[in-house]
Amino acid sequence: xxxxxxxxxxxxxxxxxxxxxxxxxxxxxxxxxxxxxxxxxxxxxxxxxxxxxxxxxxxxxxxxxxxxxxxxxxxxxxxxxxxxxxxxxxxxxxxxxxxxxxxxxxxxxxxxxxxxxxxxxxxxxxxxxxxxxxxxxxxxxxxxxxxxxxxxxxxxxxxxxxxxxxxxxxxxxxxxxxxxxxxxxxxxxxxxxxxxxxxxxxxxxxxxxxxxxxxxxxxxxxxxxxxxxxxxxxxxxxxxxxxxxxxxxxxxxxxxxxxxxxxxxxxxxxxxxxxxxxxxxxxxxxxxxxxxxxxxxxxxxxxxxxxxxxxxxxxxxxxxxxxxxxxxxxxxxxxxxxxxxxxxxxxxxxxxxxxxxxxxxxxxxxxxxxxxxxxxxxxxxxxxxxxxxxxxxxxxxxxxxxxxxxxxxxxxxxxxxxxxxxxxxxxxxxxxxxxxxxxxxxxxxxxxxxxxxxxxxxxxxxxxxxxxxxxxxxxxxxxxxxxxxxxxxxxxxxxxxxxxxxxxxxxxxxxxxxxxxxxxxxxxxxxxxxxxxxxxxxxxxxxxxxxxxxxxxxxxxxxxxxxxxxxxxxxxxxxxxxxxxxxxxxxxxxxxxxxxxxxxxxxxxxxxxxxxxxxxxxxxxxxxxxxxxxxxxxxxxxxxxxxxxxxxxxxxxxxxxxxxxxxxxxxxxxxxxxxxxxxxxxxxxxxxxxxxxxxxxxxxxxxxxxxxxxxxxxxxxxxxxxxxxxxxxxxxxxxxxxxxxxxxxxxxxxxxxxxxxxxxxxxxxxxxxxxxxxxxxxxxxxxxxxxxxxxxxxxxxxxxxxxxxxxxx
Amino acid sequence: xxxxxxxxxxxxxxxxxxxxxxxxxxxxxxxxxxxxxxxxxxxxxxxxxxxxxxxxxxxxxxxxxxxxxxxxxxxxxxxxxxxxxxxxxxxxxxxxxxxxxxxxxxxxxxxxxxxxxxxxxxxxxxxxxxxxxxxxxxxxxxxxxxxxxxxxxxxxxxxxxxxxxx
Numbered sequence: 022x023x024x025x026x027x028x029x030x031x032x033x034x035x036x037x038x039x040x041x042x043x044x045x046x047x048x049x050x051x052x053x054x055x056x057x058x059x060x061x062x063x064x065x066x067x068x069x070x071x072x073x074x075x076x077x078x079x080x081x082x083x084x085x086x087x088x089x090x091x092x093x094x095x096x097x098x099x100x101x102x103x104x105x106x107x108x109x110x111x112x113x114x115x116x117x118x119x120x121x122x123x124x125x126x127x128x129x130x131x132x133x134x135x136x137x138x139x140x141x142x143x144x145x146x147x148x149x150x151x152x153x154x155x156x157x158x159x160x161x162x163x164x165x166x167x168x169x170x171x172x173x174x175x176x177x178x179x180x181x182x183x184x185x186x187x188x189x190x191x192x193x194x195x196x197x198x199x200x201x202x203x204x205x206x207x208x209x210x211x212x213x214x215x216x217x218x219x220x221x222x223x224x225x226x227x228x229x230x231x232x233x234x235x236x237x238x239x240x241x242x243x244x245x246x247x248x249x250x251x252x253x254x255x256x257x258x259x260x261x262x263x264x265x266x267x268x269x270x271x272x273x274x275x276x277x278x279x280x281x282x283x284x285x286x287x288x289x290x291x292x293x294x295x296x297x298x299x300x301x302x303x304x305x306x307x308x309x310x311x312x313x314x315x316x317x318x319x320x321x322x323x324x325x326x327x328x329x330x331x332x333x334x335x336x337x338x339x340x341x342x343x344x345x346x347x348x349x350x351x352x353x354x355x356x357x358x359x360x361x362x363x364x365x366x367x368x369x370x371x372x373x374x375x376x377x378x379x380x381x382x383x384x385x386x387x388x389x390x391x392x393x394x395x396x397x398x399x400x401x402x403x404x405x406x407x408x409x410x411x412x413x414x415x416x417x418x419x420x421x422x423x424x425x426x427x428x429x430x431x432x433x434x435x436x437x438x439x440x441x442x443x444x445x446x447x448x449x450x451x452x453x454x455x456x457x458x459x460x461x462x463x464x465x466x467x468x469x470x471x472x473x474x475x476x477x478x479x480x481x482x483x484x485x486x487x488x489x490x491x492x493x494x495x496x497x498x499x500x501x502x503x504x505x506x507x508x509x510x511x512x513x514x515x516x517x518x519x520x521x522x523x524x525x526x527x528x529x530x531x532x533x534x535x536x537x538x539x540x541x542x543x544x545x546x547x548x549x550x551x552x553x554x555x556x557x558x559x560x561x562x563x564x565x566x567x568x569x570x571x572x573x574x575x576x577x578x579x580x581x582x583x584x585x586x587x588x589x590x591x592x593x594x595x596x597x598x599x600x601x602x603x604x605x606x607x608x609x610x611x612x613x614x615x616x617x618x619x620x621x622x623x624x625x626x627x628x629x630x631x632x633x634x635x636x637x638x639x640x641x642x643x644x645x646x647x648x649x650x651x652x653x654x655x656x657x658x659x660x661x662x663x664x665x666x667x668x669x670x671x672x673x674x675x676x677x678x679x680x681x682x683x684x685x686x687x688x689x690x691x692x693x694x695x696x697x698x699x700x701x702x703x704x705x706x707x708x709x710x711x712x713x714x715x716x717x718x719x720x721x722x723x724x725x726x727x728x729x730x731x732x733x734x735x736x737x738x739x740x741x742x743x744x745x746x747x748x749x750x751x752x753x754x755x756x757x758x759x760x761x762x763x764x765x766x767x768x769x770x771x772x773x774x775x776x777x778x779x780x781x782x783x784x785x786x787x788x789x790x791x792x793x794x795x796x797x798x799x800x801x802x803x804x805x806x807x808x809x810x811x812x813x814x815x816x817x818x819x820x821x822x823x824x825x826x827x828x829x830x
Numbered sequence: 831x832x833x834x835x836x837x838x839x840x841x842x843x844x845x846x847x848x849x850x851x852x853x854x855x856x857x858x859x860x861x862x863x864x865x866x867x868x869x870x871x872x873x874x875x876x877x878x879x880x881x882x883x884x885x886x887x888x889x890x891x892x893x894x895x896x897x898x899x900x901x902x903x904x905x906x907x908x909x910x911x912x913x914x915x916x917x918x919x920x921x922x923x924x925x926x927x928x929x930x931x932x933x934x935x936x937x938x939x940x941x942x943x944x945x946x947x948x949x950x951x952x953x954x955x956x957x958x959x960x961x962x963x964x965x966x967x968x969x970x971x972x973x974x975x976x977x978x979x980x981x982x983x984x985x986x987x988x989x990x991x992x993x994x995x996x
Contacts, residue, residue, distance in 0.1 A: 048925065051924065052917075053933075055907075056865070056907065056911060057868070060866075063869075063870070066861070068887065145859075146851070151909050239932070239934045287933065289932045290934060290968050290969055319870075362868055389857070418846045473887060550933065590989040714928050717928075718970060721970055721971030721974065723970055748874050749874055756963040756964075757959040757963055757975070758960055
């Protein structure tokens with residue numbers, strides 16, 4: 022073995038010991054989770070703790086004529102019953118939403134959706150609280166309701182929001198009707214219309230991304246504990262954004278923010294459901310302040326599915342204009358957005374339709390226009406980003422379905438049409454027609470790798486044969502090939518355009534190196550299963566050469582963690598991950614000065630080597646980070662303050678733009694409508710990969726949620742506004758039996774503006790997966806002239822497609 | 831409400847208690863016994879987060895009254911580690927194969943997998959998928975849960991475990 026080999030081997034061994042970026046480090050969290058030692062909100066038990074439960078409206082739209090709580094209050098074990106009349110003097114019967122609207126905490130004069138919160142019963146245990154909800158007598162006068170958002174702005178439509186009926190300018194500009202929330206437009210309408218007027222080929226389709234729900238396995242819940250003596254409130258809850266909750270609680274309760282301790286313990290999945298503020302949180306807080314004892318609130322599943330945070334419900338009239346050889350010239354989209362009874366979208370404040378304007382997708386479309394109208398209906402409020410950045414699943418669904426429809430019309434292969442229109446690698450950074458600057462991408466390389474791996478040409482040949490066989494009556498099976506080439510926009514975001522309630526959407530990391538060389542680091546984000554305790558430590562390990570196992574990551578305690586905007590929209594890695602790297606580099610810079618002092622050389626004479634600074638040309642003269650850490654507390658250079666810690670609040674210069682190429686092969690039994698996913702291949706490019714094991718796990722999970730949304734999951738209402746199927750009996754969550762096998766792959770195009778080049782991945786598989794499944798289904802039926810088939814594609818609906826096409830005769 | 835007297839064994843320990851007849855086993859375990867490992871995900875018996883072992887059967891403890899467990903032998907996730915405190919083969923399998931993310935379904939999933947392997951020590955992938963169909967996971971897409979159970983089966987049986995190619 023020569024010297025260089027020895028040096029390389031030594032370096033490789035030291036690198037491996039760090040368990041830094043790029044390795045499949047096993048998760049720190051799993052040690053407690055596999056032993057049932059996680060600590061979730063409902064695990065919390067405090068002395069004297071009471072339980073709250075809601076009385077909910079059976080009507081979708083009704084006037085409340087009276088509320089009589091006397092029978093409930095008489096039940097032994099019931100401590101209090103809160104109604105709007107109790108909250109109103111405190112100014113708490115309404116709370117602000119993240120979208121600039123207000124939302125009823127407890128209904129005052131009217132209820133606006135079924136299961137809306139009407140009264141909050143507080144009792145000694147959850148059984149008594151539940152009993153008492155049935156003893157609150159509420160007299161309603163039913164009113165006509167609006168379920169179809171296309172009827173919201175009819176001249177004779179009932180006015181839903183009487184509280185704001187005269188306020189004809191909302192948070193996002195003028196309102197056209199008392200049931201109108203906002204109109205948001207972007208792009209060049211005139212130029213777009215002009216291109217459409219002269220185009221060789223156009224397509225136009227109403228694409229519905231139906232209402233669904235993130236439904237994490239743990240529902241929303243909170244425990245509030247108010248200390249009357251100290252005037253301090255501690256609030257534990259299922260919060261994806263604990264600091265934002267603290268600020269909101271301070272703003273609405275009037276309690277000073279430093280006397281509010283918000284703690285998000287382990288969270289059992291979020292997927293966007295746990296970003297917003299809910300009536301239950303507020304009522305647990307009010308209950309505790311009024312009664313001076315802790316109050317717990319835990320949603321049941323039916324409450325979760327029917328009240329807190331639906332997703333989607335976007336009705337997108339989508340048009341493309343192209344030349345006859347398939348070059349896309351323009352895109353025009355109008356969205357009717359059903360927001361339910363209150364505008365409680367969890368978007369950055371200036372973006373009433375989120376980042377829907379990423380809808381030009383991965384294509385070089387020079388001209389585009391997008392308009393979104395938000396309306397009120399008698400449904401639950403929300404409009405959260407369900408496993409995606411804000412409205413990005415909707416945007417990608419629109420463009421990826423539209424491209425397929427255009428390919429059909431042109432008689433072109435759908436992959437070929439995409440490739441022809443891709444933004445080329447040399448065009449990055451790329452300015453999109455609807456205002457984004459895509460940071461980086463190499464779409465052609467990713468698409469080619471995906472097509473080669475899946476054997477695209479052979480699949481199309483097989484499909485052609487099967488179609489012929491179907492026409493000859495030799496098979497009853499249809500084969501569909503779904504494609505999706507998505508571009509996400511994540512990591513919100515730059516202060517110039519992203520804020521929540523006026524707070525810029527930075528994120529943060531604080532790293533402290535202890536004298537013995539172990540580390541604690543705290544972030545403003547909050548894991549709900551993404552494995553932050555594992556991956557942030559890997560970033561720090563690589564940056565400062567301390568083994569990940571010696572680094573503890575802590576999130577969720579707003580007293581100790583630096584202020585951050587939380588975890589959603591795949592922002593943890595792009596924003597807090599960047600803050601982590603920058604804070605680590607500050608530490609490293611100080612460590613270099615300390616090492617120079619220890620080695621009695623000039624800083625510039627040192628070079629970094631995995632876990633140490635060494636003197637250039639004298640590799641045997643070095644100081645490890647561990648030694649430097651001790652010196653920081655024991656022998657810092659003269660005039661340098663002791664200690665070794667740093668904090669960074671990172672404001673990203675741009676979003677990141679992960680992308681991917683997905684392919685799905687599906688076989689559908691035309692007589693039963695049962696669709697079987699034969700193969701699903703997902704190639705993701707999320708830039709630098711921190712932990713490939715966790716990335717793969719995120720992709721598996723996101724694809725499974727995409728499969729659910731596309732193939733059956735739905736929150737549906739009947740004509741009276743009754744929510745249909747708000748339990749796991751009806752709401753489709755795939756089991757291990759239905760869930761397809763997932764094949765994962767990747768390319769790596771690092772983000773040029775991110776300190777470690779990472780882009781975020783948690784939501785890509787959902788964003789790319791939904792249109793891929795829908796395209797597979799649509800592709801299966803396309804040769805029969807089915808036209809666009811709306812989601813969700815459950816067996817019943819697919820059977821009806823066959824029925825309409827006369828295939829069952 | 832009049833209370834009923836029950837005696838049962840939980841994780842090898844004799845327990846006596848007075849419970850209301852309507853108290854669910856999951857609440858008895860979580861709130862009376864402070865065994866918070868099993869979780870409540872749906873209240874309707876669909877998700878399996880509350881799965882525990884009762885007399886050699888997997889039971890959804892949100893669909894079982896505590897009084898039904900009178901005289902029973904119950905095992906929860908808190909009783910799943912090896913006697914020396916190290917992770918059991920299944921617990922280790924879930925960690926090694928990244929068979930969990932948020933951890934909320936995990937205790938129920940491990941308890942269910944435990945019973946499955948008792949009844950079928952060397953299940954095929956298809957048998958595993960059907961065997962855990964009563965337990966929902968929102969995070970993993972099940973691929974790595976299947977691998978975790980295969981890992982554990984191999985370890986228990988002393989056979990080599992070959993992780994499937996990615």
